[in-house]
Amino acid sequence: MTPLSTVYSYHQRTKHHFDRSARSLGYMDWANQPNPFRNYLGANETQLELDREPPPLAYDRIYEPNAAPPATVDLGSVADLFRYSLALTAWKQAGASRWALRVNPSSGNLHPTEAYVLLESTACEEGSPTLYHYVSETHCLQRRASFSQEIWNSLMRDMPAGSFLVGLSSVIWREAWKYGERAFRYCQHDMGHAVAALRLSAALCGWQLKLVSTWSTDHVAALLGLDRQEEFLVEEWEEPELLAVVMPNPAGVKVAGKLPPPLDETIEEIREVQWYGQPNRLSREHVAWPVIDEVAAATRFPQEVLLDTASRELVYHRQSSGSSRDVDARKIIHQRRSCLALDGRSTVSRDVFLQIVARTLPGPHPPWDALYWPTTIHLALFVHRVDGVAPGLYLLVRNPGKKDLLKQAMRETFAWQTPSGVPSGFPLYLLIESDCRNAARALSCHQDIAADGFFSLGMIAEFAEPIRQHGAWFYRNLFWEAGIIGQVLYLEAEAAGVRSTGIGCYFDDPVHEVLGLVDNQFQSLYHFTVGVPLEDHRLQTQPPYFDAE
Numbered sequence: 012m013t014p015l016s017t018v019y020s021y022h023q024r025t026k027h028h029f030d031r032s033a034r035s036l037g038y039m040d041w042a043n044q045p046n047p048f049r050n051y052l053g054a055n056e057t058q059l060e061l062d063r064e065p066p067p068l069a070y071d072r073i074y075e076p077n078a079a080p081p082a083t084v085d086l087g088s089v090a091d092l093f094r095y096s097l098a099l100t101a102w103k104q105a106g107a108s109r110w111a112l113r114v115n116p117s118s119g120n121l122h123p124t125e126a127y128v129l130l131e132s133t134a135c136e137e138g139s140p141t142l143y144h145y146v147s148e149t150h151c152l153q154r155r156a157s158f159s160q161e162i163w164n165s166l167m168r169d170m171p172a173g174s175f176l177v178g179l180s181s182v183i184w185r186e187a188w189k190y191g192e193r194a195f196r197y198c199q200h201d202m203g204h205a206v207a208a209l210r211l212s213a214a215l216c217g218w219q220l221k222l223v224s225t226w227s228t229d230h231v232a233a234l235l236g237l238d239r240q241e242e243f244l245v246e247e248w249e250e251p252e253l254l255a256v257v258m259p260n261p262a263g264v265k266v267a268g269k270l271p272p273p274l275d276e277t278i279e280e281i282r283e284v285q286w287y288g289q290p291n292r293l294s295r296e297h298v299a300w301p302v303i304d305e306v307a308a309a310t311r312f313p314q315e316v317l318l319d320t321a322s323r324e325l326v327y328h329r330q331s332s333g334s335s336r337d338v339d340a341r342k343i344i345h346q347r348r349s350c351l352a353l354d355g356r357s358t359v360s361r362d363v364f365l366q367i368v369a370r371t372l373p374g375p376h377p378p379w380d381a382l383y384w385p386t387t388i389h390l391a392l393f394v395h396r397v398d399g400v401a402p403g404l405y406l407l408v409r410n411p412g413k414k415d416l417l418k419q420a421m422r423e424t425f426a427w428q429t430p431s432g433v434p435s436g437f438p439l440y441l442l443i444e445s446d447c448r449n450a451a452r453a454l455s456c457h458q459d460i461a462a463d464g465f466f467s468l469g470m471i472a473e474f475a476e477p478i479r480q481h482g483a484w485f486y487r488n489l490f491w492e493a494g495i496i497g498q499v500l501y502l503e504a505e506a507a508g509v510r511s512t513g514i515g516c517y518f519d520d521p522v523h524e525v526l527g528l529v530d531n532q533f534q535s536l537y538h539f540t541v542g543v544p545l546e547d548h549r550l551q552t553q554p555p556y557f558d559a560e
């Protein structure tokens with residue numbers, strides 16, 4: 012099998028069908044539930060401050076380029092970066108069960124994403140560039156390795172002063188424990204949510220954050236110490252996902268995303284340094300899912316690929332509104348929550364609906380400015396309860412250049428009308444007027460939340476062609492983009508005083524059938540819903556950290 016055929020076949024076999032779900036264990040093996048927190052036992056720990064009060068910034072402004080003055084890079088501002096991206100935000104309790112929730116959401120709250128940061132110098136490791144693992148459970152950094160100044164200079168050559176690196180990985184076993192073969196998809200969605208959370212948190216610090224397109228997956232593995240196979244339990248390996256460069260210096264924006272590939276000898280030196288800490292064991296027993304190992308291997312970013320970021324056809328849209336709502340971005344980020352049920356009756360105004368949807372349009376501003384590939388995802392919206400907008404199926408074309416392609420691929424009978432009251436040039440089209448609550452519920456694995464809100468949606472990705480064009484590795488990027496859109500929808504819903512939920516469980520091909528999509532030119536990759544939540548008052552809420560809030 013080639014990497015491409017592995018990806019197409021993995022995607023096909025992990026579809027949910029009305030009469031058959033993707034393969035999983037089929038029951039919950041509670042005795043082996045993975046620990047959601049990775050710890051490097053024996054590594055030095057640095058507690059990050061919990062009682063910091065960074066200056067407020069109006070929520071809407073996080074989507075503007077350079078909205079905040081750049082903070083100095085030190086342990087305090089790095090604490091802020093993580094506190095508003097990947098930290099805990101609450102503990103919940105129901106009876107004897109207690110579980111943590113975080114800034115970033117996660118399929119099944121299983122949290123496969125792990126984060127690392129490479130800093131040049133900090134108060135705890137002065138003068139010695141150090142790689143740390145971030146532990147959300149305690150909001151602390153664990154030292155994994157310290158590098159020489161020569162290694163640092165080599166890695167960061169051509170980068171503006173003050174820059175540093177953040178790396179992310181997935182412990183795929185955490186998702187596979189519950190979801191079996193489909194778990195690889197969910198890890199990639201979660202990655203996208205984490206990227207958006209980090210990008211927006213960096214914006215609060217006044218920093219740029221760009222995903223790096225020049226390092227292979229093997230390079231990332233070496234830098235993060237994830238290729239040290241003898242240290243990790245093979246079933247609990249951390250799949251290296253991506254590297255991001257954070258640039259506090261606005262003058263550095265010109266070289267954005269152009270972190271040079273590492274030199275082979277630098278990678279060799281990194282492998283030779285002293286590494287600290289032993290990864291904790293997450294489960295007693297494991298179940299193997301060989302197709303996940305295969306798709307992970309097939310989608311690793313190869314050494315020889317250097318994506319030409321200059322040629323990306325990014326399409327820029329105006330920002331949705333000129334004015335900023337008077338609410339602190341950090342408050343919205345920390346209160347983000349998934350709704351468990353929606354009320355099935357409230358409506359939303361057309362303006363608020365358009366504002367939420369417009370926020371997902373890409374532009375040269377956070378979070379989209381973190382990406383190095385062209386927009387590939389469009390939104391098929393099931394509108395249920397929006398005042399002034401007829402219930403029905405709509406399409407938001409996030410790259411207007413792809414409208415004709417979508418039109419050709421979808422049902423011939425679709426109207427493609429601009430709905431009344433929608434500003435001219437806004438790429439939203441009515442496909443068919445209809446009450447689609449039952450269809451939306453059925454397509455999202457019969458989940459009521461898909462029918463009981465203002466609207467729900469399927470993220471329709473350009474699929475076969477971009478994967479063929481860029482390479483099998485691009486399969487991951489499609490899900491990352493979907494997760495980034497999801498994170499924006501979560502925050503927009505909170506800012507509008509309502510709530511949303513990501514929906515990873517949906518019936519793939521029935522969604523395609525509704526849209527008239529017959530092959531894998533387009534595929535639905537993620538669903539979402541937005542509406543007025545019903546609270547579950549049986550759940551108790553406790554603060555995220557012992558001495559915070």
Ligand SMILES: Cc1cc2nc3c(=O)[nH]c(=O)nc-3n(C[C@H](O)[C@H](O)[C@H](O)COP(=O)(O)O)c2cc1C
Binds near residue numbers: 117
């Ligand atoms: C990729 C992804 C898929 C999800 N799929 C579903 C779903 O199908 N149904 C659902 O009710 N919640 C779904 N969720 C919501 C998670 O259950 C939720 O994020 C998690 O329980 C943590 O809660 P929080 O979002 O409030 O932090 C999904 C979340 C993500 C990120």
